[in-house]
Amino acid sequence: MTAGSARFAVFGFETTHDAVRAERVLLECGISVRLIPTPRALGALCGLAARVPHEDAARTREALAEAAVCAWGEIEIEDRGGY
């Protein structure tokens, strides 16, 4: 990680409803989540993705699975200010 950047995990969703529901579920779990445009690296150019701190990736996976919210992809990104 370079100075001034941060690592995140990003989860993609097939529908807006799933993305918004994921946001609600993660906020209830105390996970700092931000909905962002789906990064190209996730495999799509449209839609919403949920960005969470890298260290919360495992907790996010568990919380989404428990709430039956389907994430169709997960990547790591390094935010240099663009996100």
Add this chain to the structure above:
Amino acid sequence: MAEDHPIRYFDHAATSWPKPPGVTAAMVRAIEDAGGNPGRGAHALALAAARVVASARGEVAALLGVPDERDLIFTPGCTYGLNLVLKGALAPGDRVVVSAVEHNAVVRPLTVLAAAGVEVVVVAADREGRIDPDDVDRAVREAPTRAVICQHASNVTGTIQPVGDMADVAHAHGAVLIVDAAQAAGHLPVDVRALGPDAYACSGHKGLLGPQGIGALYLAPGFQPRELIEGGGGGDSADTGQPTRRPDRYESGTGNTPGATGLGAAARYLREHGDALRDLECTLTRRLHEGLVEIPGIRVLGPPPAEERAPVVSVVHERVPPDEIALALERRAGIAVRTGLHCSPWAHQTVGTIETGAVRFGIGYGLTGEDVDVALEAMRDICR
């Protein structure tokens, strides 16, 4: 105001008025504070719009007992929802069994489908508009049947159909049950898990007390009618195929965000106050019904007062035509009712009023016992 009378609104079966607290304000907030396009972009206004639509979906799903919010589809209305299901599930060669009291929202799409080769078998009702599930069972047994189609409550007689029994009959023979809930949702306690329909189409602006231009359609998880329209949904635009996931599959194009938000606020109101409102509607309906049957020359359509009904009371008089009654009600007492065939010629044929139509009193939010008493006094005077 009608000739200085306050409006006494007895046309809830056509649309609810006024709306409960919070509905209009929620719609204004949706426009002013959440005016982006839900799912199209991740800027603040687009996200706010996505959140209010998701929240509204959750409220309506909870009200109707829908376990998974994604199975609750927003539509432009009940008629659209029924068209989606009927045209998306039926193909030439299919056979359907339908009740003889259906609204034109079912009858007209079925007429088109029949012309295309769908066999439509009609099951008769009794003179009060009741459908006997045993009659449906006999009809379904005659040949392989794709769907049973039935309203939950009549917009003419208020008759409540045994939807749960219909679901059992349909499923026992491998058919799906498609329900027109325009007059039931909001007015009757509804739990789709208990009732068991495969499709349950609701109007948003009647008993659900939301605005016009929005409806809700529940689709059971295993029921996959083809979508009625294809288009953008904000998801993976590189894929030119229609998404298969709900709700996006059935909600192509920018939806009615203010309408959905208003409907969500109305559903929230009904979750908090629906039981009390339903009790009041039952009380007022019975009071009106019992008063009307005492007026000489009046015939009240549908079941007797002791039988549960949706809050609809339609009448004909042996001498005074419905249109004259309606005009006199408004002129004398500001009472708003609807006359004619109520888009339900089949129901009027069944109850014997196809030649005259009827005067329909639709009861709902905002009406009081005093309104009913004023209506009864006016009816006694007009029908003297």
